[in-house]
Amino acid sequence: xxxxxxxxxxxxxxxxxxxxxxxxxxxxALPQDNTSEQLATLIDIQRCIxxxxxxxxxxxxxxxxxPNPAKPFPKMYPNRVPxxxxxEKQDVMDRLTPYNWxxxxxxxxxxxxxxxxxxxxxxxxxCTNPPCVKLCPWGxxxxxxxxxxxxxxxxxxxxxxxxNVCPWQIPQRQTGTGLYLDLLPSLAGNGxxxxxxxxxxxxxxxxxxACIDACPEDVQTIxxxxxxxxxxxxxxxxxxGYIYGExxxxxxxxxxxxxxxxxxxxxxxxxxxxxxxLGAATNRMEAAENLALAMVIAPFAGLAAAAGKIVKHFKSGxxxxxxxxxx
Amino acid sequence: xxxxxxxxxxxxxxxxxxxxxxxLFLLMLTGFAQMPIFKRYYIADxxxxxxxxxxxxxxxxxxxxxxxFVAIATYKTAEYMLEKKQVWKLSPRGYLMVLTLxxxxxxxxxxxxxxxxxxxxxxxxxxxxxxxxxxLVFGLMAGVAYGLFSKTGWLARR
Numbered sequence: 001x002x003x004x005x006x007x008x009x010x011x012x013x014x015x016x017x018x019x020x021x022x023x024x025x026x027x028x029a030l031p032q033d034n035t036s037e038q039l040a041t042l043i044d045i046q047r048c049i050x051x052x053x054x055x056x057x058x059x060x061x062x063x064x065x066x067p068n069p070a071k072p073f074p075k076m077y078p079n080r081v082p083x084x085x086x087x088e089k090q091d092v093m094d095r096l097t098p099y100n101w102x103x104x105x106x107x108x109x110x111x112x113x114x115x116x117x118x119x120x121x122x123x124x125x126x127c128t129n130p131p132c133v134k135l136c137p138w139g140x141x142x143x144x145x146x147x148x149x150x151x152x153x154x155x156x157x158x159x160x161x162x163x164n165v166c167p168w169q170i171p172q173r174q175t176g177t178g179l180y181l182d183l184l185p186s187l188a189g190n191g192x193x194x195x196x197x198x199x200x201x202x203x204x205x206x207x208x209x210a211c212i213d214a215c216p217e218d219v220q221t222i223x224x225x226x227x228x229x230x231x232x233x234x235x236x237x238x239x240x241g242y243i244y245g246e247x248x249x250x251x252x253x254x255x256x257x258x259x260x261x262x263x264x265x266x267x268x269x270x271x272x273x274x275x276x277x278l279g280a281a282t283n284r285m286e287a288a289e290n291l292a293l294a295m296v297i298a299p300f301a302g303l304a305a306a307a308g309k310i311v312k313h314f315k316s317g318x319x320x321x322x323x324x325x326x327x
Numbered sequence: 328x329x330x331x332x333x334x335x336x337x338x339x340x341x342x343x344x345x346x347x348x349x350x351l352f353l354l355m356l357t358g359f360a361q362m363p364i365f366k367r368y369y370i371a372d373x374x375x376x377x378x379x380x381x382x383x384x385x386x387x388x389x390x391x392x393x394x395x396f397v398a399i400a401t402y403k404t405a406e407y408m409l410e411k412k413q414v415w416k417l418s419p420r421g422y423l424m425v426l427t428l429x430x431x432x433x434x435x436x437x438x439x440x441x442x443x444x445x446x447x448x449x450x451x452x453x454x455x456x457x458x459x460x461x462x463l464v465f466g467l468m469a470g471v472a473y474g475l476f477s478k479t480g481w482l483a484r485r
Contacts, residue, residue, distance in 0.1 A: 081367060129444035135382060137362045139454035145447050155454070159363035165382050188364075250444065285442065287387050292439050294394040302401025306409070313409040 004042070004223035004231055005208065038128060038147030039203070040228040040253040041212070042221040043121055044235060049217055050104050050119030055093055057214030058102040058123075061199060065153065066090075066099050067192060069176030074185035081190055084173045095274035096122070098174035098194035102211055105275065107268040109260045118258070118265060121211065121219065122276055123196040124149065124170045125245060125252035128225075131284050132162035132171060132195075141193075147225065147253040150197035155179060158191035167249045167284060168276035171195040225253060232257050250283035347399055354392045355464060360385035393435055400428060414485060420474060421481030427466045434460040 069087050076083070086092070090099040102123040108115055130149040133141040140155035141162050151162065151171065157180045163171045171193035180189025199209035207213070212220045221231065232243050232255045244256040256278075258265060266278040303310070360379045365371040371380035378384045407415075417425060434456050441448050441456070448456075474480070 078368065080369075134442045135361070135386060137457060139450060139457045142450040142453070143447065152450070161363045161382060164363070284383060285444070287383070288390055289443060291387065291390040291394065292443060295390070295397060295436065295439055298394040298397035299401040302398040303405060305398065305402045306405035309406055309409050 004221045004227055005212075037145075038225045038253055039222055040126075040147065040225040040255055041198070041209075042223075042228045042232050042235075043254065043256045044219055044221075045118055045120055045256055045258040046239070046241075047217045047219045048104070048119040048121060050106065050117075051216065052093065052104055053214045053216055054121055054211035054219070055100070055102050055104060057210040058196070059100065061202070061210035062101060062197075065194075065197075067153075067174040067177040067194065069174055069191070070181065071176060073176040074181065076190060077186050083175045084191065085176065086172070086174055087176075095272070096170060096172050096195070096276070097274060098172045098192075101194065101196040105269055107265045109264055109268050111259050118260070120256070120265070120278070123211075123254070124198070125168060125249070125254040126196075126198055127249050128251040128253060129249075129283075129285050129289075131165040131167075131249070134285060135165050136162055144200060146203065148198045148200045148203070150200055151193050151195060153178060153192045153194070156192045157183075157189035158193055159189060160193060162193050165284065167281035170276060172274060228255055244278060248281040250285060347403075350392055350396050350399065351467075354389065354396055355468070357385045357389035357392060358460075358464060361389065390439070393439075397432060400432060411482065415482040416485050418479060418481060418483040420470065420477075420479050421483075424467070424470045424474075424481055427463055427470060430463045431460065431467065434463065 067087065069085070071087075073083055073085070086097045086099055089097065093100055093103055095103055102121060105120040105122050107118050107120065109118055110116070111118075126147055126149050128147065130141070130143055132151075133143045133149045137159070138155055138157060140157070141149060141151045143149045156178055158173050158175070158178060160171070160173050163169050163173070172195065173191050173193050175191040178189070178192035180191065183189060199207070199211075202209060208222065212222055221228065223231075229246055232246065235241065235257045236243050239257075239259050241257055241259045242261050244258070244262045245252040245254050256262070262278045269275075269278065271277065356379070359365075361382070365376070366380040371377050437448075437456055438460060440446055441453060
């Protein structure tokens with residue numbers, strides 16, 4: 001039985017669906033954050049009409065999580081530290097900002113010989129092994145058991161390392177808010193980083209993320225990653241299409257399906273700050289993962305280096321024993 | 328032992344201490360580089376130090392130096408247990424340094440495991456590990472500084 005959920009599938013069945021959902025792996029995944037199953041979302045690009053219902057729903061649903069910076073901002077040293085203030089530009093909807101965690105990207109591409117405008121919802125990819133989480137020096141970025149990566153606004157110091165290491169530079173900074181104000185605001189930190197948390201609180205309550213819930217076209221589907229991948233391959237086979245997110249950066253929990261190659265979409269898209277690409281993204285954590293093996297071998301290497309001393313020690317013990325026996 | 332043999336042993340010991348100290352220094356440098364401070368404070372602007380602001384480079388190097396350090400720590404432990412223990416014992420400072428270093432290896436090892444794909448630790452545990460690892464480094468630096476000023480070693484004669 002398929003356990004994938006879109007808004008329509010969620011609503012259509014009413015109580016009956018609720019019963020079905022309760023018995024399905026997705027239902028188990030949705031109400032609990034402590035499941036070991038990674039949930040992924042499938043974004044079928046050809047369904048998106050660019051109405052921005054998802055964008056508005058995201059903003060409404062996450063309103064309470066948005067920054068409310070204190071002004072004037074503390075003077076930061078040295079002067080090169082950039083002040084990033086989006087509080088006066090909260091209406092910006094054509095890129096990622098601390099107040100806009102999802103936006104619609106457009107690209108004019110050739111689909112079956114016809115120039116077509118593709119609309120692509122863009123937000124955090126929720127990598128299966130997220131560098132933003134793994135390389136955060138304070139543990140402020142966290143990955144939940146269900147694959148959601150989120151930034152704890154109460155802990156983040158706004159150093160922007162997460163953005164720097166993200167293959168898509170997703171997290172966005174707001175100066176003048178967060179823990180750094182209580183520490184050394186002039187010398188360390190610079191606000192808080194914000195990004196999509198895939199409505200972790202709604203999912204914990206068994207609800208769909210706001211963007212999926214609001215979509216009138218069922219562009220997005222959520223479910224266990226392996227089922228989402230299978231569904232993405234089924235659609236791709238049907239339309240002779242392409243998949244993005246399955247292997248990028250070692251795999252993500254946001255899978256796009258498109259009728260045209262993503263390289264083509266990427267070329268046709270407008271780039272810039274706060275506008276993530278759809279190009280190649282190699283696994284950034286792979287080199288460190290391979291080196292982790294060296295850590296396991298290291299103690300044995302140390303013992304091998306001490307082999308001479310170990311042999312000498314036991315040999316002298318045996319010699320001592322022989323000498324005692326001779327006496 | 329012949330005098331020139333003693334000189335060779337001392338020289339080898341000095342080289343070994345310099346190498347071990349160098350690895351420890353590089354570990355601390357690449358460890359601090361995990362925080363976004365070297366670019367902010369112009370250190371990465373110094374010619375030849377630009378790599379300190381490249382997080383994936385410093386992360387890889389931190390792992391590499393950590394692996395070498397773990398090998399050295401294992402060797403030194405074996406050497407102490409098999410050879411030196413008969414004549415030497417750990418001084419109070421030595422005890423603290425060894426505890427600090429093993430604490431660093433322990434917390435660092437857990438952080439390496441945390442970084443593997445598919446590994447989930449509770450958020451509060453990760454925060455404790457991050458802060459614990461950092462505090463242990465400060466402890467290590469304090470221990471090294473105390474040793475330099477007081478001229479006390481890690482070992483004392485039994």
